[in-house]
Amino acid sequence: MQPLERGEALRLLGSVSLGRLVFTQQALPAIRPVNHVLDGEDIIIRLSDGAALASLTRPAGGPKAVVAYEADVIDPDRHLGWSVVATGYAQFVDDPADVERYEHLLRPWVARSMTAALRIRPELVTGFRLTDGPTDVPSVASPE
Amino acid sequence: MQPLERGEALRLLGSVSLGRLVFTQQALPAIRPVNHVLDGEDIIIRLSDGAALASLTRPAGGPKAVVAYEADVIDPDRHLGWSVVATGYAQFVDDPADVERYEHLLRPWVARSMTAALRIRPELVTGFRLTDGPTDVPSVASPE
Numbered sequence: 001m002q003p004l005e006r007g008e009a010l011r012l013l014g015s016v017s018l019g020r021l022v023f024t025q026q027a028l029p030a031i032r033p034v035n036h037v038l039d040g041e042d043i044i045i046r047l048s049d050g051a052a053l054a055s056l057t058r059p060a061g062g063p064k065a066v067v068a069y070e071a072d073v074i075d076p077d078r079h080l081g082w083s084v085v086a087t088g089y090a091q092f093v094d095d096p097a098d099v100e101r102y103e104h105l106l107r108p109w110v111a112r113s114m115t116a117a118l119r120i121r122p123e124l125v126t127g128f129r130l131t132d133g134p135t136d137v138p139s140v141a142s143p144e
Numbered sequence: 145m146q147p148l149e150r151g152e153a154l155r156l157l158g159s160v161s162l163g164r165l166v167f168t169q170q171a172l173p174a175i176r177p178v179n180h181v182l183d184g185e186d187i188i189i190r191l192s193d194g195a196a197l198a199s200l201t202r203p204a205g206g207p208k209a210v211v212a213y214e215a216d217v218i219d220p221d222r223h224l225g226w227s228v229v230a231t232g233y234a235q236f237v238d239d240p241a242d243v244e245r246y247e248h249l250l251r252p253w254v255a256r257s258m259t260a261a262l263r264i265r266p267e268l269v270t271g272f273r274l275t276d277g278p279t280d281v282p283s284v285a286s287p288e
Contacts (some may be wrong), residue, residue, distance in 0.1 A: 017220045022166050022173040029166040029173060029212040033227045035220065068173040076161045076179065076251070083177045107220070 004127035012071075012127065014038040015108070019071035021045060021118075024088070025055040036069070037105045041122060043069050043086060044107040048115040056090055056118065058094065064089040069120050084127035086120065092115035102110065108127040148271035153228040156215075156271065158182040161251070163191060163215035165262075167234070169199040180213070181249045185266060187213050187230060188237070190250040192259040200234055200262065208233040213264050218274065228271035230264065237261040 004012070013019070013036075021032045032052055034045045047053055056065045067090045075082035093099055093116075102117045148156070157163070157180075163174045176196055178189045191197055200209045211234045218225035221256075237243055246261045 018218055020164060020175065020216075022175045024168070024173055028210055028231060029168060030231075031164065031166045031175070031214045031229055033214070033216050033218060055163050066172055068175050070177070072164075072176045072177050073146060074177060079248060079251075085173060085175055086175075109222075140273055 002129045002131050004082065004084065004129055006125045008017050009125045009127035010038065010041060010086075012073075012082050012124070013043070013069075013084045013086065016071050016073060019043075019045070019069055020050075021047070022068040022070060023052070023055060023065060024090070025052065030055070035106050036071075037102070039102075039119075043120040043122065044102050044106065045069070045096070045118050046102070046116070047118055050115070053116055055094075064091060066090070067120060080130050082127060082129040084125065086122035086125045088121045088123040091119050104127075146273045146275050148226065148273055150244065150269045153269045153271035154182065154230075155187060156217075156226050157187070157213075157228045157230065160215050160217060162185075163213055165191070165196075166212040166214060167196070167199060167209060169196065174199070174248070179250050180215070181246070183246075183263075187264040187266065188246050188250065189213070189262050189264070190246070190260070191262055194259070197260055200236075208235060210234070211264060213266075224274050227271045228269065228272060230266035230269045232265045232267040235263045235265070237263050248252070 013035050017035050019036050023030050032049060034047060036045045053112050068085055068087045070085045072083035093102060099117055161179050163178060163180050165178050167174050176193060178191060180187050180189045212229055212231045214229045216227035237246060243261055
């Protein structure tokens with residue numbers, strides 16, 4: 001398990017379109033799979049879940065919500081792949097030109113217009129790459 | 145986007161071996177990709193990250209940590225797949241027989257012995273299945 005540097009971690013994150021937004025919802029840990037694109041180092045996601053959005057809304061001038069964003073490509077059988085976690089403040093994208101641009105870049109999973117775009121500015125980026133299969137693995141397969 | 149019932153959601157979760165543990169670490173949202181097996185409805189994971197484990201440790205008799213556990217199989221190009229999120233209390237597995245059994249069932253990604261096994265008892269299980277491509281994306285293949 002080899003740690004990744006920030007640049008390489010962000011490059012890998014930008015190479016996929018699916019990730020997971022991790023946040024706090026009613027004092028509980030919450031997670032949603034979403035699409036993303038990178039804009040520079042910023043992670044841009046679309047979110048159409050009203051309850052999740054409400055959890056990320058803060059009163060104007062109040063503290064911004066800290067979220068984590070994770071993406072991975074892992075082959076559990078061959079023990080190869082990588083995982084990246086970026087942690088930072090989430091902000092709503094409110095510039096109309098940005099909203100329109102991101103709406104074209106972020107492909108929706110369901111047929112509805114994008115409710116909100118969020119920008120995550122990564123303060124902390126960590127990740128690892130699995131480079132080698134373990135030697136102590138018994139031949140037991142996972143169920144099904 | 146079709147919601148999943150608890151039974152079907154847990155069945156799908158048990159059909160894969162990779163998921164993501166979501167928890168709170170130093171008051172920040174945190175996430176780790178891990179392997180899992182299901183034991184009845186309980187989700188059993190192995191965790192060898194000392195800092196993460198410390199965040200899940202509670203003083204004896206104190207409140208247990210609430211975590212979320214997510215797994216998904218999503219094809220971002222074809223907009224097909226599913227995601228399941230289970231939320232519940234995490235407990236360390238301390239019965240020696242259980243620890244040994246899970247150590248054989250849970251395949252490590254890196255060559256080291258399992259530091260700890262955690263049992264998540266799902267209180268809340270939610271999930272969705274993507275059954276249909278959106279109509280506003282031209283190049284999406286038709287659903288199976």
